Amino acid sequence: MATVKKSAKKAAKKAPAAKGTKYVYTWGNGKADGNGSMKALLGGKGANLAEMTRIGLPVPPGFTITTEVCTYFYANKKTYPSSLQAQMEAGVKNMEKIMGCKFGDAKGLPLLVAVRSGARDSMPGMMDTILNLGLNDETVKSLAAVTKNERFAWDCYRRFVQMYGDVVLGVQKTEGEDHEPFEVVIEEFKHEKYHKDIIDSDLTADDQKELVKRFKALVKDRTGKGFPSDPWEQLRGAAGAVFSSWMNDRAIVYRRKYNIPAEWGTAVNVQAMVYGNTGDTSGSGVAFTRNPANGVNEFYGEFLVNAQGEDVVAGVRTPDPVALMKKAMPKPFAELMKVRQILEKHFKDVQDVEFTVQEGKLFMLQTRNGKRTAAAALKFSMDMVKEGLIDWKTAVLRNPADQLDQLLAPIFDVTEAKNAKELAKGLPAGPGAASGKIYLNADRAAAAAERGERVLLVRNETSPEDLRGMIAAEGILTAKGGVSSHAALVARQMGKVCICGASAIDIDYDKKTVKVAGETFKEGDYLSIDGTSGTVYGGELKTAPSEIITGIVDGDKASKKTEKFKSFLKLMEWCEQATRMAVRTNADTPEQTRIALAFGATGIGLTRTEHMFFEGDRIDAMREMILATSLPARKKALAKLLPYQREDFTGIFKALKGLPATIRLLDPPLHEFLPHSKEQQLDLSKKIGVPVETIIQRVHDLHEFNPMLGHRGCRLGIAYPEITEMQARAIFEAAADVAKKKIAVKPEVMIPLVGFSKEFDLQAEIVHAVAKEVMAEKKVTFEYQVGTMIEVPRGALTADEIAKGAEFFSFGTNDLTQTALGISRDDMGAFLMPYIESEVFSKNPFATLDATGVGQLMETAVTKGRSTRPNIKLGICGEHGGDPDSVKFCHKLGLNYVSCSPYRVPVARLAAAQAAIEEGKGAAPAKKAAKKAAKKAPAKKAAAKKVAKKAAKKAAKKK
Incomplete structure (x- = not known):
């Protein structure tokens, strides 16, 4: 964690804060300094509180301390800019004016505040909150006297001491303790006085006074210091604790999971307290404007009478479904339903809200876009298009591509x-x-x-x-x-x-x-x-x-009638309208091809021919070929493999019905095909009649210290051209047979691991020669292409030379990442998490493309390849082709297609569509500005002519 903190400090600007910088943005009484578009500066919570205030919702007044202060805080040894205190005081005065009470007032009604975090992206429960700040031994008496509710006042004080002691003063569970220390004190007191478990709302005013006394003693015992009584000291301490919580363990883990940059920081929101714990006409709740689990259009959440918001989420009491509030508090509930409609209409998305009812009056404390399951996201988006809240392009963006797997699994x-x-x-x-x-x-x-x-x-x-x-x-x-x-x-x-x-x-x-x-x-x-x-x-x-799988893959009629299935098809239809970049599949069999095409794939981007050698008895023929000690013996074994491969390619071409198929020639090192245990070697010896000693010796001879960088890919084809010849013949004979049946066929032969243009030329020469022979023999012609897999850095750097012969490039990003980073994907388990925790990796580079490093190699290859061959076809067939972030990067590079596993095709299609829509949205303002300028241009010209004419007349008069 220390490393992450260092990294955050590095990211922060170490220069002193600029004079006159605005660090505090206020809201209240229908007016707000900020608005909903300022999430980067005000955080999500602060921006939305300002926006709710602006649209006239009942929001208690307050102010936001910006994320820039968080940056400053970490860069300057946890201190604040010098101008912050004065700006905070102005923010408090604004609250005092609206609320009609004073911060720290021990004679009248004291202003109490809630201090909450507010990151740019919602991080529910990850950072710290303090409620009822401003209470001390004097203001609590004043609160009790003015409200005439002693139990309520001391309940607030008890809660404040507990929260502040935990969050700010660090009175937390230590090693060896099973329960939170404040909770231990509460439970001990309940059993000591009542000899049974009772809920917190049953505690009397005297009980709360006793607990405050015991809590303060606990603070003194654990920290060696007394509980602070000065409200301003409390406020500064609370703000610092919220900023500090940006670097707590759970926040770091959450940011890592959801890729939220540490340098963003959090804002702090200081808001006038409203009270849900004043009695049976008050309460607090948390709700979604629609059901976030299944997408049903129903107000969904929980509510507690006579409780503050923390009670609802902390599990201290069991909340009631928010629907029951209609009976308990009909007037506030009716108002809440109106707010629900206003929020959805304004934000045009499902909202996650927090609210409090104080003595029958509704207050909104928060709104944010609600977290949702993939099923709910799909239904939300479809329903909102029907309701006219959003258009279909927005609906596509509302379905997170990285969650789509949930719908299919x-x-x-x-x-x-x-x-x-x-x-x-x-x-x-x-x-x-x-x-x-x-x-x-x-x-x-x-x-x-x-x-x-x-x-x-x-x-x-x-x-x-x-x-x-x-x-x-x-x-x-x-x-x-x-x-x-x-x-x-x-x-x-x-x-x-x-x-x-x-x-x-x-x-x-x-x-x-x-x-x-x-x-x-x-x-x-x-x-x-x-x-x-x-x-x-x-x-x-x-x-x-999933009914989507059974409907699409199995053609199940019942599944096809479900709303989820129909919505999924509609989403894919919209993706088709938006997408610029095609999506292909990685498939080795006709069945995999069929599944991928059913999901909308536009061809095959990678067929791994080595997988075909493991079917049935083929492995034995493959092993014969490897064990052969002469060219004739090797060709004899390859002749056994030829019909198997031809049959496979025929099936794939038929399934594709004219769509392209990129077929990679043999790639892995030969040792992978041989048995390594003594038992398996003896079995093989008996099966093919080769002495076991010969097998053992061959296994030994083929051993490589680093097979990843060894005798594989095009190197095999150059050493054993007969392997390339057999595979090319199998591909082209299959193509010829299918073409004769009047089925269109588009084979693309891919030569793997090319780093030198000569490597490609040597292999391509064999492929072209075999194609010519097969066409002559079969008396049929068909189109085909020969290209290469860019998977070593030299291949990317010399792409202009390779493109002289290669008609397409396909980026094999699994190996390109390994060779570029010098890291084995199978051996990085020992250091992957330390690298992510230390922010060496922002994400696993084998799951999401390293756009900065590997991405530069790809960009170089794209630029150089097109400089030689402008119409070169460019794709990606590594496993990154199914990762949404990587797909969007490929769109940005201008690739023609991505290829991924059959069941990832919908994910890639959605990500590709989102990339196109986002690009279009980014371009829209520029286009609008250009049009505006074009319209203004004639007017400006005319105005200039008018001015020139007047000037000329004036000059003539003077003469």
């Missing part, structure tokens, strides 16, 4: 998940829910699936050799690896539920057991995994597929 039955035992946590790598019998070996998993069992494949990590088991499994669980490991990549492509890096699980392959949380699970026992949250459960939990 299967889910666990809510009740079952609640009652199930949570065993471990890992990285959520493939969203959804899956239950099945665990198997620790791909073959056994596949065999179990063939028997009709639902299977979870559990491995330390996966490799291409596990593909059969991965295909068979409902879900994949690994003890190692990250969100871009092999398991994660393949799982997302297949739409499999997946958790990676669940380090708490201990796998024993020999004993066929998994130990976790003190329990031992054998093969055949049930586990359940939630790939959306990364949670592993014991036993079997029921799941239900």
Whole structure:
């Protein structure tokens, strides 16, 4: 955490505050210095309080201390600008004037204030709040006398001492303590006096006085200092505590999760208190203008009679549904319903509000755009378009692309998940829910699936050799690896539920057991995994597929009739209207292709041919080829593989019906295809009649210290041109066969790992020669392209040379990130979190493109490639193609398409549409300004002529 603080200090300007800088923005009585557009300066809460005031809603007066003060605070050893105190005093005077009472008044009604945080982006519950500030031993008596409500006054004082002691003075739970110290004092007092549990609202005025006394003693005991009585000292301390809470652990964790920059800082809002705890005609509530869980158009929230707002959210008492307020307080509820309509009409989005009713009068304390589930976001956006609140483009922007997975993923039955035992946590790598019998070996998993069992494949990590088991499994669980490991990549492509890096699980392959949380699970026992949250459960939990999946992929008629399904289709239709950049899919089979096309993919951006070699008996032929010691023997083995590959490509081309297919030639090093255990090597020896010693020697010979940078990609094709020749023939023979059936076909042959133009030329020469031969043999012509995968820095830097021969570039960003950063995606688990916590990485660079570093290489390749070949086709086929932020970056670069796993296609389509809409919105003001200037130009010209004419006449007269 210390590193994060240092980084925030660095980001802050160390120069002294400029004289005359406005640090305090007031609001109240229908007037406000700020407005809703000033979130960067006033924070979300302050900007919206100003905006609500401006539109005439009942908002208690107050002022906002800007985010610039937070920046100054961290840059200057937690001190404030010299002019701040005077500006705060002016802000307090404005409140005093409106409220008719004075801050710190011990003779009349004292002005009490609430001090709350207010970040630019909403961070619910992450930072600190202090209520009832301004009370001391004198003002509490004055409050009791004026209101004639002693219990209320001392209840406020007790709450204030507790909050201030916790937040500002640091009287918090220490190591070894199970409960918050102030709560311990309360519970001890209740049992001492009443000998039972009672709710806080049942405490008498004398009880509250006793608790204040005990709380102050606790403060003195823990801090060595007395509780501050000067209201101004209290206010300065509270503001400092709110600024300090910007760097508390939970705020840092929240910012990290939602990518909120530390340098933004928080504002502080100081607002006149209104009281929901004065009796049965008062209360507080928190609500949404529509249901944030399912999107239903209903006022949704909670309310408590005779309570302050913190009681509703703190769980001290069980709140009532806000709908019951209609009966308890009909007049304020009716007013609240009017406010609900005003807010939605004004902000044009679902609002999350906090309100207080003081003796029958409604006050609004906060509004912000409500957090929502993906299902609710979809329904909100559709309904608001129908209601005329927003247009369809805004509706597209209202659906977070990174949440769309929630709509597509299967889910666990809510009740079952609640009652199930949570065993471990890992990285959520493939969203959804899956239950099945665990198997620790791909073959056994596949065999179990063939028997009709639902299977979870559990491995330390996966490799291409596990593909059969991965295909068979409902879900994949690994003890190692990250969100871009092999398991994660393949799982997302297949739409499999997946958790990676669940380090708490201990796998024993020999004993066929998994130990976790003190329990031992054998093969055949049930586990359940939630790939959306990364949670592993014991036993079997029921799941239900998304109706969107069953409707689109399976054609289920009942699913197609659901509102969610229809809304999803409408969203995708709007995306189609907005998008400039196409979305393709990474697919290796006709089935994957079919699914991706159903989701709206416009072709294949990556077919990994090596995955095809693991099907059925093909692996044996592949191994024969690798073990061959002569060219004829190698060609003989390749001849066995040719019909398999041709069949696969034929199926894919048929499924595509004329859409393009980018097919990558063999990429991984050959050692990945050979068995590494003694048992497997003996089995292979018997199967293909090669001495086991030869197999062992070949495995040894192929061993590489760093396979990532070794004999793979185009290097294999150059060393063994017969491999490239076989693959090209399989592609083109399939294309010819399909073309003869009057089905359009567009193969794009991609040569991997090119860093030198000569590498590309050598491989392209073989591909072109084979294409010519096949067309002559089959007496058919078809269009095809040959291009390359840009995945090493040199390829990007020499893109102008490579583009002389290459007709397209596809960025393989997984490997480009590894080679650019010098970091292995599979070995970064040990330092990923420290790097994110220290802000070396803002995000995992294998999940979201490193736009600053890797992005520069891509931009260079784009510029250089187009300088040689202006119409070169540009795409991305790395796993980043399904990440919304990365998709938007690719749009900005001007790529023609992104390619991603079939089940990520809707996510990429939504992100691409949003990028286009956002770009258009950014350009709109400029266009308007240009039009305005154009209209003004003739008028300006005419005015200038008039002035010139007058001047000429004047000069003539003088003469």
